[in-house]
Amino acid sequence: MIEMQDLKKDFLVRVKAGRLRREKRTVAAVDGVSLRIGRGEMVGYIGPNGAGKSTTLKMLTGVLTPTSGTVSVCGLTPVPQRTTLALRIGVVFGQRSQLWWDLPLRESFALLRHIYRVPPADHAARLKRCRDLLDLDEFMDTPVRQLSLGQRMRGELTAALLHGPEVLFLDEPTIGLDVVSKQAVRSFLAELGAAGDTTLVLTTHDLADIERLCDRLVVIGHGRVVHDGSIEALHARYGSRRSLVADLETPLPDGFTLPGTTLAAVTANGHRVTFTLDSATAGTAVAGLVAAVPVRDLSVLEPDIEDVVARLYAER
Numbered sequence: 001m002i003e004m005q006d007l008k009k010d011f012l013v014r015v016k017a018g019r020l021r022r023e024k025r026t027v028a029a030v031d032g033v034s035l036r037i038g039r040g041e042m043v044g045y046i047g048p049n050g051a052g053k054s055t056t057l058k059m060l061t062g063v064l065t066p067t068s069g070t071v072s073v074c075g076l077t078p079v080p081q082r083t084t085l086a087l088r089i090g091v092v093f094g095q096r097s098q099l100w101w102d103l104p105l106r107e108s109f110a111l112l113r114h115i116y117r118v119p120p121a122d123h124a125a126r127l128k129r130c131r132d133l134l135d136l137d138e139f140m141d142t143p144v145r146q147l148s149l150g151q152r153m154r155g156e157l158t159a160a161l162l163h164g165p166e167v168l169f170l171d172e173p174t175i176g177l178d179v180v181s182k183q184a185v186r187s188f189l190a191e192l193g194a195a196g197d198t199t200l201v202l203t204t205h206d207l208a209d210i211e212r213l214c215d216r217l218v219v220i221g222h223g224r225v226v227h228d229g230s231i232e233a234l235h236a237r238y239g240s241r242r243s244l245v246a247d248l249e250t251p252l253p254d255g256f257t258l259p260g261t262t263l264a265a266v267t268a269n270g271h272r273v274t275f276t277l278d279s280a281t282a283g284t285a286v287a288g289l290v291a292a293v294p295v296r297d298l299s300v301l302e303p304d305i306e307d308v309v310a311r312l313y314a315e316r
């Protein structure tokens with residue numbers, strides 16, 4: 001569905017060199033990215049600020065011409081075939097709107113139906129689905145300029161999907177949204193992904209988006225791919241471990257060890273302990289602990305993706 005082969009984009013920038021002089025310098029925003037994304041995949045494309053995420057999306061959607069390498073989306077080359085491609089992809093870029101500022105959402109959607117020449121029945125069915133899942137009804141007749149950010153984003157998502165695109169590109173779809181809108185957008189995208197016929201590529205700084213939505217995570221740093229795989233693979237690569245947190249009736253006996261774990265923290269005057277699960281399963285660790293001391297409460301924590309990704313960014 002999407003193929004990039006050694007894709008590069010350089011920008012020529014002028015930088016200050018001395019008090020009056022300015023020098024030209026080349027910035028390699030995307031520096032040899034090769035990726036293949038199949039139909040129905042949900043891919044999170046993440047990286048620190050300036051890593052090259054937006055530049056990649058712009059090349060995939062035909063906004064920017066690559067400096068070198070090849071790119072194909074739905075079998076088309078984005079820049080020369082931009083108009084044909086537009087009928088097959090949906091794009092939500094936070095800063096750019098595809099809605100008409102002075103028109104109510106309802107009329108923006110009607111205009112889009114004409115622009116994309118969507119058969120009325122298809123349009124009605126897709127719009128109904130979005131209205132239900134994204135709760136659009138209470139602001140369908142409000143001019144776009146009066147919508148809150150969360151309401152507008154729900155409108156943007158709808159606008160991007162009304163023509164039934166095969167691929168949806170989202171640049172920071174949840175940035176700046178309140179908790180309720182964020183949840184609405186995530187659930188909607190999760191449902192879209194579960195249906196299996198839309199390929200989804202999203203950039204985000206909110207890793208909860210990735211955890212909730214993406215089965216594949218591509219991490220980019222300085223324009224290059226530094227990780228490509230599942231979240232589990234990322235944890236495995238960085239040795240992330242689950243941990244067992246227990247509230248105890250009495251502190252652990254001196255010298256206590258739990259096979260296959262490491263005692264990571266003892267707090268609350270010895271009444272709360274945290275073990276990192278190295279080779280032990282949660283089951284064996286809990287059994288070992290309960291056999292040794294009276295336990296009041298227990299929880300098993302998954303490794304924190306924020307920590308792993310922060311470590312990965314720091315290495316670049």
Ligand SMILES: Nc1ncnc2c1ncn2[C@@H]1O[C@H](COP(=O)(O)OP(=O)(O)OP(=O)(O)O)[C@@H](O)[C@H]1O
Nearest residue numbers: 011013027029047048049050051052053054055056
């Ligand atoms: N039009 C441009 N002209 C010059 N340099 C640019 C241009 N667009 C991007 N860059 C540079 O290319 C690099 C990659 O930028 P890009 O916007 O793709 O990063 P990003 O990963 O999307 O970052 P962010 O998370 O901050 O949105 C940065 O160094 C940026 O300054």
